[in-house]
Amino acid sequence: MPLTARIALNRPLRRLFDYSVPEGVRLVPGQRVRIPFGRQQAIGLVVQTGVEPLPGINLKPVIATMEDWPALPEETVSLLSWASDYYQHPLGECLFTALPPALRRGRKAEEKPVEWWVACGHGEALPANAHRQRALLEWLNRHSQGAAGSDIIRAGFTRTQLRTLCDRELVKSVSPPSPHSATAEPEFLATGPTLSGAQAAAAEELASAGSGFSASLLYGITGSGKTELYLHYLKQNLGTEDQALVLVPEINLTPQTVARFRHYFGTRIVVWHSALNDGERLTTWLKIRNGEPVILIGTRSAVLLPFTGLQAIIVDEEHDSSYKQGEGFRYSGRDLAVYRAHLNRCPVILGSATPSLESVYNAQQGKYRLVRLEERAGNATPPVISLLDIRSRPLEGGLSRPALNAIEQTLARGEQALVFVNRRGFAPVMMCFDCGHMVECPRCDTRLTYHRRDRAMRCHHCDYQTAATEHCPKCQSDAFKPVGQGTERTEDILATAFPDTPVVRVDRDSTQRKGSIQGILKQVNSGEPCVLVGTQMLAKGHDFPNVTLVVVVNADGGLFSVDFRAPEQLIQTLLQVSGRAGRGTKPGKVLVQTCHSDHPLLKTLCEGHYLDIADQLLSERDEGQFPPFRAMAIFRAEADTMEKSLQVLDVIKPLTNAPGIETWGPLPAMIARRADKHRAQLVLNARNRKRLNTLLTGICQELDRRKLPAGVKWMIDVDPQET
Ligand code: ADP
Ligand code: ZN
Ligand code: ZN
Secondary structure: OOOOEEEEOOOOOOOOEEOOOOOOOOOOOOOEEEEEOOEEEEEEEEEEEOOOOOOOOOEEEOEEEEOOOOOOOOOHHHHHHHHHHHOOOHHHHHHHHHOOOOOOOOOOOOOOOEEEEEEOOOOOOOOOOHHHHHHHHHHHHHHOOOHHHHHHHOOOOHHHHHHHHHOOOOEEEEEEOOHHHHHHOOOOOOOOOOOHHHHHHHHHHOOOOOOOOOEEEEEEEEOHHHHHHHHHHHHHHHOOOOOOEEOOOOOOOHHHHHHHHHHHHHHEEEEEEEOHHHHHHHHHHHHHOOOOOEEEEHHHHHHHHOOOOOOEEEEEEOOHHHHHHHOOOOOHHHHHHHHHHHOOOOOOEEOOOOOOHHHHHHOOOOOOOOEEEEOOOOOOOOOOOEEEEEOOOOEEOOOOOHHHHHHHHHHOHHHHHHHEEEOOOOOEEEEEEOOOEEEEOOOOOOOEEEOOOEEEEEOOOOEEEEEEEHHHHHHOOOOEEEEEEHHHHHHHHHHOOOOOOOOOEEEEOOOOOOHHHHHHHHHOOOOOOOOOEEOOHOOOOOOOOOOEEEOOOOOOOOOOOOOOOOOHHHHHHHHHHOOOOOOOOOOOEEEEEEEOOOHHHHHHHHHHHHHHEEEEEHHHHHHHOOOOOOEEEEEEEEOOOHHHHHHHHHHHHHHHHOOOEEEEHHHHEEEEEOOOHHHHHEEEEEEOHHHHHHHHHHHHHHHHHHOOOOOOOOEEEEEEOOO
């Protein structure tokens, strides 16, 4: 009798499919196969082999294997099977996220030959108006070894320009110098500064690779030299054949970070992030799958890649909310990193100046080893934080007189200042001062924010945008003006107050153009006096040695939010942005403008000991019975009416009735309408995680059997970041 294989497909189905295995074909779990599916063919991943076929059922046979080795090695399959169960997401979709898009579509698991171009002329003969072609030719002439086609496109040129130059015989395609990655620059592998006493002590406490599984929480204050410590750790611990994974938030994967790692490890460094194209993804994926001894620096999804020789995992800025995937397979990259280290019996280091309450709690419970690094590296000292009460003080562009004075003094000393506008909870909206009307997004339950540069009003939750009007759309009054602070208005006030100093705005709008953030960083790193104005983007990871003053324009959003995570996020943001001050040799100062200078949380903030604040926040979580003291999951529903969304959750609610489980809702979500979808949620709060997991699995099976109202999408979010 032919054997049977159980196969997963890349579909949102909570089931696997059985196929018979033709004579002479041997399958192993994790292998890619081509199978008949309905009237078509599909790519599948083998999950189980040697399954006893049920009598009387005629299974279709597997058509072919895609390669004779498993695309996903055993450990990766285990990781994703566990994740599928933990996050209640269909196994097929989970497994396929570990494949690069090309392999999901059924391409061969081999690299496309690199197309390599060199210049062979100087373009005297080019027509005068062929500016871009001339620019491309000059660019290529500057790259004496030539360049890959993909790099040429990335530098802003087009295929048409290349082809035209090729027709004119000014460029030609040659085989790439091999190995082509080594041609970038002559390699200079260096070691950085010697570790300070505090760094060396911390390094000593971290478990060495090869000693089995361990999880360490590296609590290192901003500027304490965590990155330097990671580099030393990897240098010390990695064998020449080993692989390592360094997870970073998207925004921290800057050329500066990569350069720092390359400096130590040269071409052993590879990167993984959302801007790679399909070809680059396949190349990197193959390196990892083939067990090449790479050190991968990547964002969230890098944790799912098919490593075969992983010996160390580092999660930098482990508190960052971008580690949680917000849609589809809603996994936490940080939590999977810990589970992966456990599966793989290797150490994992979670590093942050403001660790998540979950991780602090795990350290308190003895699950993680707490390693402290509480001195700044080099000669830098931690910044001094003070509160500036702005009740009944006149503000200009959100800034009080004392704050402006402090900026003035900083600039006069030849130093730089950073002005941080906390977007969360605040944004400039257009308001009518006669009738009070504010313009809302027609597709979401949010107000439109006003962007003065292009006189537009935009929704920050969907892509809706419309021109700003001069008059109130409701009562036609011309007292229709922006209220609240945005970075633009603050930038204008600063430019007027300090006409001789560059004022540089850093937010999503000003950095959209490719490479513009690099330009900004270059200006700041020149050290010349300037004022930086920006949002959350400025709070993360940057090292600006000449910034000595940080002004926080508005600290109060988040103090009184209904979201139980808001206070934690506020404190983390404030400490991270404060950490940009005084990283060089000069001391730093932080002024936090607030209307609640007597709030206990802000008072503790000034003492600057994050672990004390975390204790305070944790006892609030305990009292409110929130995570990490409880396990939480949310059923989310969205439909074209709120009624339908609530209806589905009403069906689910009775199924959640179980001992030790509390259910809240169903209720409309905090932003009840987004991009014309009406969203509702049902929150489950459990004492016991295992029991919650079993309950959720049962509910999913039950819901798959039932007929639910049409046109409603429902999903489960385990360990939600947003409530
Ligand atoms: P973190 O990642 O904790 O914010 P970094 O590793 O970026 O800190 O270090 C902050 C600054 O201190 C960097 O400019 C870095 O080059 C410098 N630095 C780190 N360790 C040392 C050291 N042992 N001696 C001198 N300078 C150091
Ligand atoms: Zn009006
Ligand atoms: Zn909208």
